[in-house]
Amino acid sequence: MSGNKKKGGSTPRGGLHVRVKTAKKRSISSTRWLQRQLNDPYVRRAQAEGYRSRAAYKLIELDEKFSFLKKARAVVDLGITPGGWSQVVRKTNPRAQVAGIDLLACEPIDGVTILEMDFMDDTAPDALIEALGTRPDLVLSDMAANTVGHPQTDHLRTIALAETAADFAVQNLQPGGSFVAKVFAGGADRELLTLLKRHFTTVKHAKPPASRKGSPELYVIAQGFKEAVAKGD
Structure with missing residues (x-):
């Protein structure tokens, strides 16, 4: 938990950028959403720390x-x-x-x-x-x-x-x-x-x-x- 960190200390650092190809059955907007999720450091941190969402x-x-x-x-x-x-x-x-x-x-x-x-x-x-x-x-x-x-x-x-x-x-x-x-x-x-x-x-x-x-x-x-x-x- 980040409660003991200084203000702003809970912001996670980014990692490698993941590119997502547009599949035949996936819209461009869906592809963009998936790419944003995969590259979101809060999403990755939530997965690592066991939280169900970045929220x-x-x-x-x-x-x-x-x-x-x-x-x-x-x-x-x-x-x-x-x-x-x-x-x-x-x-x-x-x-x-x-x-x-x-x-x-x-x-x-x-x-x-x-x-x-x-x-x-x-x-x-x-x-x-x-x-x-x-x-x-x-x-x-x-x-x-x-x-x-x-x-x-x-x-x-x-x-x-x-x-x-x-x-x-x-x-x-x-x-x-x-x-x-x-x-x-x-x-x-x-x-x-x-x-x-x-x-x-x-x-x-x-x-x-x-x-x-x-x-x-x-x-x-x-x-x-x-x-x-x-x-x-």
């Missing part, structure tokens, strides 16, 4: 900067599949209990209860709290809507998921808890930020080095949940 390093790098994992004892992972974020939680803090949810199936992870269902289902919030056995002190969301290729639409759909995740956090977090969620750059997150700034002591944006340079994704990190404000709603 694990986004959480590692965010935690290096904001330190929200080691003190967490009850964690909800929204959009858990394939499980890289929950793996990081359990490796960083083996005492933490985790409940995750996703529409897609996720292979079992020690210490993690996984619900295969839609987080937008009305029964999902209660199911998560029941699975966790207590209110969370950390809510993580790496959820993103399936992209349609239209930046503004993709941004709005992902912000809607982040707002739903934030509402869940506000309704269920323990005092002092934290919320970390993916958003897309685009300027439509004003309502989300207003909600978070009202309910948390600090709210900041960050783009971890593991996020691809061309990606519009950012992460919002809200810390110091103020329960008294939530009860007054």
